[in-house]
């Protein structure tokens with residue numbers, strides 16, 4: 369591909385930025401679920417009071433803006449691959465052909481559905497709960513409300529961790545697998561969920577064996 373082919377180079381740059389932002393987002397998600405959750409259980413109240421007001425706003429900033437950058441660059445990428453070709457708007461050959469929606473489009477639609485649910489959870493469930501827990505830009509929640517908020521944030525964060533496995537298969541299969549095949553997707557989902565479940569179990573033992 370020549371450097372003068374502006375559209376292809378832009379496509380590669382947006383693709384790179386999308387994966388880069390995705391690493392920032394999902395990296396923090398895994399930090400929260402495989403490291404921080406287990407760490408918090410070992411800290412006494414005084415240490416938590418010293419550490420968390422410094423740690424959490426920083427980590428949550430990268431987490432939620434990583435999610436936003438991934439989402440927005442993903443929408444741009446979707447438009448560039450499936451809805452536009454230089455000079456022409458509308459579904460491209462990658463989106464549909466004589467037989468209907470292509471396998472590639474099915475894969476990415478599945479990946480995007482899961483990733484968008486995850487993005488929604490970050491911005492409309494996890495972040496609002498964390499804002500109240502730590503009083504970030506708004507008054508801190510009452511002490512009796514905090515356990516409920518913590519549970520809600522942790523549940524959705526855990527759900528996102530599980531969703532990240534099949535989501536990533538959708539993202540990758542679009543460009544690298546070919547025809548859609550739902551049994552394949554279910555098999556990949558089972559493998560990803562089992563792996564993530566194993567990571568959760570391992571995360572409680574890591575500190576002891578390392």
Ligand code: HEM
Nearest residue numbers: 390391438439442443445446476480483484487539542543
């Ligand atoms: C938040 C909503 C998201 C949307 C709307 C979205 C959309 C897209 C689109 C349209 C593509 C291009 C597919 C193609 O070329 O056929 C793509 C590829 C990809 N996305 Fe996402 N994505 C999202 C989230 C994520 C997340 C969280 C990650 C995690 C790292 C991720 C990782 C990837 C990867 C690795 C590729 C494949 C790049 C390649 O093979 O060239 N995406 N995504």
